[in-house]
Amino acid sequence: MALTEQQTAFAPAVRPKDRAYLAWATVATAYAIAFLQRVSPQSVSLNFMADFSTDAAGVAMLASSYFWGYTLMQIPAGILVDRFGVKRVVLFSMTASSLGSAAFALAPNLLDVFLARLVIACGDALVFTALLKLVALSFKDERFGVMSGISQVSGYVGGVLATTPLAAAVTGFGWRACFVFIACVGVANLAFASVALKPDPASHSTKTLKSVLAASRQxxxxxxxxxxxxxxxxxxxxxxxxxxxxxxxxxxxxxxxxxxxxxxxxxxxxxxxxxxxxxxxxxxxxxxxxxxxxxxxxxxxxxxxxxxxxxxxxxxxxxxxxxxxxxxxxxxxxxxxxxxxxxxxxxxxxxxxxxxxxxxxxxxxxxxxxxxxxxxxxxxxxxxxxxxxxxxxxxxxxxxxxxxxxxxxxxxxxxxxxxxxxxxxxxx
Known part of the structure; x- marks a missing residue:
């Protein structure tokens, strides 16, 4: 069965309300992964230093590369989501995060580590803005507060996973295997999101980056x-x-x-x-x-x-x-x-x-x-x-x-x- 036929068969079988929650779950999962990525250096630092024969400065570089990529992408994140819609931005974000995780796991030197974490951060920077946009478009105003609050909690879940569970997994399997697994989870979530997320409305095609920038300045x-x-x-x-x-x-x-x-x-x-x-x-x-x-x-x-x-x-x-x-x-x-x-x-x-x-x-x-x-x-x-x-x-x-x-x-x-x-x- 072709992918388009699978999507056609999927759509009628799921009520619009249920599909809204399924779509939200995929983006919330991506946000949990992003939060895990952000705070993961604390759980891999010792293994990381041993593998690359570096010290705390190397770990600081590992953390700072993510910080700079994430911060610099914040304003473009809003413009991209408002211009291109949730689905395209989220799929790009998940792809960048998954590829970056795999590249990080396979990085042979510190320069490659820095670049891989930068790619991860640029992808992750788009997630929460897209999640917020999805909540605003998919749920009634009376549900916006509670759904945005639950969306925040999905990030905290990722933060919790990045502490004791990740540290135990790194001890048992090594940090490289752990980030390969994270990349695989990201790819699986990407595949599900491509089906669960509704295509962006045609009205997005009438927008240009110039019009969004003008509205932003106003x-x-x-x-x-x-x-x-x-x-x-x-x-x-x-x-x-x-x-x-x-x-x-x-x-x-x-x-x-x-x-x-x-x-x-x-x-x-x-x-x-x-x-x-x-x-x-x-x-x-x-x-x-x-x-x-x-x-x-x-x-x-x-x-x-x-x-x-x-x-x-x-x-x-x-x-x-x-x-x-x-x-x-x-x-x-x-x-x-x-x-x-x-x-x-x-x-x-x-x-x-x-x-x-x-x-x-x-x-x-x-x-x-x-x-x-x-x-x-x-x-x-x-x-x-x-x-x-x-x-x-x-x-x-x-x-x-x-x-x-x-x-x-x-x-x-x-x-x-x-x-x-x-x-x-x-x-x-």
Whole structure:
């Protein structure tokens, strides 16, 4: 039977609603694979260093190649999705990611590793924007918040797989075999997506890159859209700095425990993040008439929770208290994303939501990246001035207190952003 006949036979057998969920599942799987790729270096670093006779600098190059490819492709990702539609972009993304994974597994030297990871990142950078576009086009507005929240969770599943499961597989089979297997999973998902995803509407053929760029420039001239970018950038930079950079060192310092023991509150944070993405995503659908106030309130709640982690308070109330606070922060962080995505859809409409998501992601990456050197310098400097550090470059209670203060300042755009969006959200 020809492929076209298979697709024809497949279509009537599946209800449109079921097909929408099947299509979503294929792109969500691609996003989980992308998330796994992003955080996988931590699980393969020792084997990687042994195979290539390199050190931590080589592992840093492995991570940075993905970071640069992913960041540089964010704005083109939105334009490509809005111009060419979901199916073509997703199939290209899956192809690039699978080929890159295979090339990475077979790479004979560090240069080939760098190029392979760059290819993987350029493919993976398209996935979440395409997934968001698919949700916007396939589900009713009343379901957008919860479906975008569940879409976020699919990425967290990939992140979990990249930790203990991947580390165990690398120990048993080697990192090259593991990435060949990941490539094979990607190819299988590509084959299924080619059937499950509906062809892009013919209306896409009337669009040109020039028209999409013109519409994008017009959108970026509106203050409300920059308010949306400010809101997401503030949330992302604050949460990433705390949960991805300084959370474990801070807990380990405060309670004088090992990093592995200190990871428990961060595990609670990730679990809370996944739960918040789903349940508060549902609330985002119910809060559609007051998104600005919902974002302001959730930002204020996040600030209160962050302030509750000040070292003197944590010392006094103990490890269980800190774990509970991180759990609550996870719920709040997970619930913020669907609210922002709901605003993005309202401001940019489903036609240009890809551009909106890319603008938000790029602004968030730039804010988070630019803030890290400032935070590090401030923490070390304050610790030395207060005499709470234990050697050059070390961080003490005063330094972590400075971290909390800076995170609170970085949260302020999360209050200003919704105010800038208010008039447009009400009009729409």
């Amino acid at each position: 959108s970026l001239s509106q203050l409300a859209n920059w308010g949306c970018a400010m809101t997401f950038a503030s949330h992302f930079a604050v949460v990433t700095t705390l949960s991805g950079v300084w959370g474990i060192p801070m807990v380990a310092h405060i309670f004088n425990i090992s990093p592995s023991a200190a990871s428990t509150p961060l595990l609670a944070f990730m679990i809370g993040n996944a739960i918040g993405s789903i349940f508060l995503g549902h609330m985002a659908d119910r809060a559609a008439a007051a998104l600005d106030m919902a974002l302001i309130r959730i930002c204020l709640l996040r600030m209160v929770l962050i302030a509750m982690l000040l070292p003197p308070v944590a010392h006094a109330l103990g490890f269980l208290y800190v774990t509970v606070v991180f759990s609550a922060l996870g719920l709040v962080a997970g619930g913020t994303v669907p609210l922002v995505l709901k605003c993005t859809k309202k401001l940019y409409t489903a036609e240009l939501i890809g551009v909106g998501a890319s603008v938000n992601t790029t602004a968030a990456g730039m804010f988070a990246g630019a803030s890290q050197p400032v935070i590090g310098f401030a923490m070390v400097g304050v610790s030395q001035l207060a005499g709470t550090g234990h050697g050059t470059g070390s961080v003490g209670d005063a330094g972590y207190g400075a971290l909390i203060g800076i995170l609170l300042l970085m949260s302020l755009p999360g209050i200003a952003g919704p105010l800038l969006m208010r008039s447009k959200l009400i009009v729409r």
